[in-house]
Amino acid sequence: MTMLELNNVEVTYSDVILALKGVSMTVRAGQCVALLGGNGAGKSTTLKAISGTLKSEDGTVSAGSIVLDGTPIQNMEASEVVKNGLIHVMEGRRVLRHLTSEQNLIVGGHMVPNSAELKKRLDHVYTLMPRLADLRNRTSGFMSGGEQQLLLIGRAMMASPKIIAIDEPSLGLAPMMIRDVYEVLKQLKSEGTTFFLVEQNSAAALSIADYAYVMENGRIVMDGPADKLADNEDIKEFYLGVTASGERKSYRDIKHYRRRKRWLG
């Protein structure tokens, strides 16, 4: 069953700058789909186009369609998109800084019909991430980066969405913390949550993803099952930082003006 589908999506900023140039992709229910690519490739723009938060940057979906579980959602208000079951965890760890950790979670569950259900979901978050339970009364602005990232995932869980679109969950996290975060994501995936994962840390992303797309310059340039991509030479070199022989080379040995992108021809 198709959960999310993008057909030939174009995004324009300020009516002038074309940022996405015909992007198509599919996310099936229960899958984790990763979107990889360099910085400025258009990954975040894609995510914002899906979640409806483009508007705040003067951007619009100028062509194509985005369908979420049968509902077209292109250019829909962000809050409506959430009501249709997609929640967007933004990059930059934007917690509600002046609220406590638990208040953040409660706001996340603001659409929950009754308090018993709210309690249930809170418990679910706390069993999955016991650390948040310990910190429930801490002002979230004073928590560490890793804790904030967990809080954001917990906050998304509170809405029990059909699909979580998550942007750079590993950004600025220590290796152990990245592992913790991905453990939580894996756990959620095994519970049946669909993920749309935008990630710079390709190794981590490919470890959980079923399928992946690679983006360059506002276009999809490559896609395939995650394990296949992980074996691709170019992916290895540009995203995983290993040479064809599978060994990592030292940053001290890097030379300039050496590379060119083969797939762009």
Added chain:
Amino acid sequence: MVYFINDIITGALIGLLYSLVAMGFVVIYRASKVFNFAQGELVIIGGFIVWFTTMQAGLSLWLSIPLSLVLAGLVGYAIERIFLTKLIGESVFSMVMVTVGLLILLRGLVLLVFGPAVRPFPIIFPLKPLFLGDMLIPMNLLIGGIITIVAAVGLSWFFNRTRSGLRMTAVAEDHVVASSMGISVKGSIAVAWVLGAILSTIGAMIFLSGKSLTFLASDIGFAALPVALFAGLESIGGLILAGIIIGIAQSLTTNYLDPLIGGSLGSVVPYIIMLAILLIRPTGLFGWRTIERV
């Protein structure tokens, strides 16, 4: 001595009236991060609605007061729909600036619809003051003070404890984050303006009961401003304390210092206190501290 205490009590009650008007600022700020410069204009619009339903339409108070509050809410809603909805997603700065335009526009509208004449305002609270021995306490201010305290307690419970309140708080923290969580920024701001307009109308009733109404009454907005800043723009409960302190200071200045200097120090004293407190605590007594992550 009795008179001195009386001056303190009256001052505190006037301060609570400022708190109530300031609550309009804070509610709108608290739920949308927009500082509404046209708050004083909301007070006179509320006042004119009350005047219209009572003096013009001739309804009894029991009918006209709830009706006025409903109408005021509608006006607040309409303002939000016409002027602010389209700006959601723009910077908060733009939204604040639109309230500057609104200030001029609403003044014009009030003149257009109701004319510039001075109108008698209905007597909503008994004119006869409460006598406590030698002390006398104006009824409108007394009842107003009670309403203010009840409203403050209720609203701070609402914002800090209820889910709807937290939802609005989330909007004030960050519009984009809030909408990414499925919170309707539009809805939250609409509720804020409805609440703000209703509070302003209650403020107008207390302020103007038995007095007269012109667009000069919008000055109360700027009189209440120091109270809002003194308390901190996010704090509803803090308004009570801030209002009482500023009200007493103003009353004592007006009654004991002004006659000595032959001027009106009382009218600037709130601003001086506000400046002093802000230099010590830059976000007011109870405002959110800025949490900066570098």
Added chain:
Amino acid sequence: MDPSGVFPTSYRSDRRLIRTRWQFLALVVFMALLLLAPYLVSSRIIAILNMMMISAVIAVGLQICTGYAGQINLGQAAFMGVGAYTASILASKTGLTFLLTIPLAGLSAALFGFLFGLTAARIKGFYLALTTIAAQFLFHFAVLNLPSTWLGGSNGITVPPAELFGQRFVSESSQFYLNFAVTAIMVAGAFGIVRSRFGRAFVAVRDDDVAAGIMGINVAATKANAFLIGAFYAGVGGALWAYLIRFVGVDQFTLFHSIFFVAMIIVGGMGSIVGALIGVFIIRIIQEIIATVGPNIADSVSFLGGDIVFAGMNVVLGGVIALFMILEPKGLMHRWNILKSSYRIWPFPY
């Protein structure tokens, strides 16, 4: 973005404001037309231009403080008042020439502005914006309550006309040249400031004061400086006002005037000197239209009642400002820049 074919060949030319021959020609024609205006148009238009130029000086100052340095300032009329009072007192009591009173008026306003700017070291955001309202009230209180021999109290101060080499600036056209000269210097100076290290520091503080600090920019001092410069402009404008009206009273500098200055830079666009000038032009033109057309409409449709016509005019004025915010929150300059860049990259939208 430059039009194609224009390539700067040195850093100095890259800094230039005027980059093409057409721009240069347009500016020359514009300035020449302005200079000849007293011979070309009626004295009523000259009077309007006088008022516009004075407002322009003040609005440009506000633009530097608010648009560039990001410090919302609702006390600009008070700063203007300080300048007007300084010039009036110096001119009427010491007989100093306007060549000195105008800069001194600027300096005294700058000092007053700087005092409020200093609070920026601690107070930030809306809190700071709203404390500038206090400037307005304190100014009003001080003028009325200080001994009337100092600031004239409720009496106001009468100002002798500006005079140079026996030539008294009393006619509209002579005042026009005085205002024109001062305004030209002030606007040119504003371009200088915003393109200098100070302008960059203002923008840095506005956009990100954390990063500005690490760049070695003293954030608090920069904010205070922004107020200082903004108030200096207001003070100079106030001095011009004093020489134009030749009578200053405290009720000429109210919060409402401050709000209108803010409205001017909103309409024109934040963070652009030209935007401030456009804003002044639009708001003043609307006010003049109200004053000119209003009585005629009121006369010809007297059954409507004059008050309704005029109340309607206020609605128009407020409505224009609100509409600008809604339709073009970044101001007219922004719309113009978008137009320009889309024209230059047409037909390819990227």
Added chain:
Amino acid sequence: MTTNNGHVSSPLAVRGATLKFGGVTALDDVSISVADDELLAIIGPNGAGKTSLLNVTAGFYRPQKGRVELSGQDVTGLRVDQIARRGLARTFQGTHLFAGQTVVENIMIGRHMLMKSNVVQAFFQFGPVMREESEHREAAEEIIDFLEIEAIRNRPVGTLGYGLRKRVDLGRALAQEPSILLMDEPMAGMNSEEKEDLARFILDVREARKIPVVLVEHDMGVVMDLADRIVVLDFGRVIAEGTPEEIQKDPAVIKAYLG
């Protein structure tokens, strides 16, 4: 260089810094010192106090105890900009660039504190100002050349991709002509290609400008390859210090961080 208390002064030294806020001890008696022309990496789990240490060093926070010295000069308690003027530059986690300004303008802001002209000169735009602008513009262009960002010189930074923004951030810090450079997670959010580029630039900076660098970074590959020395923080305390080889083998580090 020696200080008055006798020991050799380093470009940057933090001595016994302790920082607490809201009941949390972010730094607990932390001391580090950087040698001339050294690349010191600081690693540790999130919340270990790495960023706090940078903030104490740069003057954003004032430590409750301890001192910060730049080339032997005590700068504890000075304002951020005062410390910057004493030669400390810093790049940010995420970017704190001026998004609406072009690349050139951003780098020119970095030159601000090196420029001398006053407001009056700026107002009248006469002689010295113009000359100064041109001189500093030339210095800025050199940095642009060095970082290979000529093509985007006049683009607003907000329209640039993350990798380029990081490069502009570095350029802006270099424009300050610092005597020590702090970098807060420069590699975060980069793909390996961009990481390689930036690593190259960091090495070039050290080679060409001989500036000591303090690097806070999570990417172990980058840290192990570039650092001369590594300090490991956990719970606000230094738990290990040494060469990359030593650190990689340290059991305490493996337990707390590498896992």
Added chain:
Amino acid sequence: MTYQSNRGLRGLLAAAALAAAATMPLKAQAEETYNLALLSDFSGPYADIMPILAGGREAVFTWWNETRGKELGVTLNYKNYETRYDAAQVASLWPGIKSELDPIAVVGLGGPDVAALSERLPEDKIPMFMATAAYGFAWQPDAWIFNPRPTYSHESVGFLNWMREQRGGDEPLKVAILASEASPAYVDMAKGLELYAEEHPEEIDLVEVIYTEVQPTDLTGQMRRVVRAGAEALVIQTNTSIVVAAKRGLQANGANIPIMMSSHNGLPASGGALGGLEQMEGDFEAYGMAIAADEDTPARQFYETLVADYGLEAPWNVVTAMGVSQGLYTVTVIDHAIEANGAEGLTGEMVREALFAKPITTEETHGFLPTLSFTPEAPFPLEGLKVNVGTVKDGKITIAATGVDVPQVEKW
């Protein structure tokens, strides 16, 4: 548009157009035409009274053109200019007024007109005639701006002396003032009275000077101080809102100290704002101009003439009286100037000289104003000053006294 059908509207428009067409050539036929610039505030703080005031003065000009003007062969043209009560607007309008209209006199309205033009009129040699009382700060010799009434302080002093006489006894009258710093004009009113009381302690004992806001929150406490000080009169020359607040404050204290008001915030206005004139029973208004009481006075008769024959629509009240007075003394001065200089070649300077040359008698102004003898020493007559006192008796405005002498007041 509830009171007129659409058709009626169109009819009116047509009628207006016809009327305009009809009057044009008529004006052109007159032998000599002079222009008057009328400054108005239809959109500022005085928008509420402006239509009535404007109606009053315009009716007088129409009346004059059709009576005296015809005899003298002179027509007075007038044009309203909107100042928004803003000095900047006046300043930008003035050069246009001068060049387009070349007026022989300006009919002014308020403070901004004075501020913007006080230094220009002497240069341009055009006098300005105001409607209101004067201010202490305008009390300069060699004026070009004139008031038919002395300062507000003169008016209150005159009233207070009358009140002291009414009361009898030798003790000074205990008086309180309610002023406001919202406008420098309000401060000026208080300062004049303060100085007089200081210099005449045997007449006036100023027990309280209270400053408040233009729309006070509550004056109960302040009024108690006034009551405790034993004040016998309360002077409020500021605005209606303050009168209402003070009245409520007095009522709360169970006191009934008579309030003295001026023309712009007088009995009808304040009574209206309180919700009924009967609440103002025993309060006073006092000013140097006819009281618009429901009594048969010469002024009232003239008003009726204007209503009947010259298209005046305004009701009989103090604002109309102000407009009519202003119109009347303006045309009388011009009349005098024509008498002295002939109908041709009249200038603003001649008009001003005519003002000093000959008193304007109370007959000439149909009893609206006392006989006015202007001198170059002040912008208002210093000799023979009189005030009229109105009061509310049995819920109706009645004249309590006419022609009350104003004592000598020193400049402050």
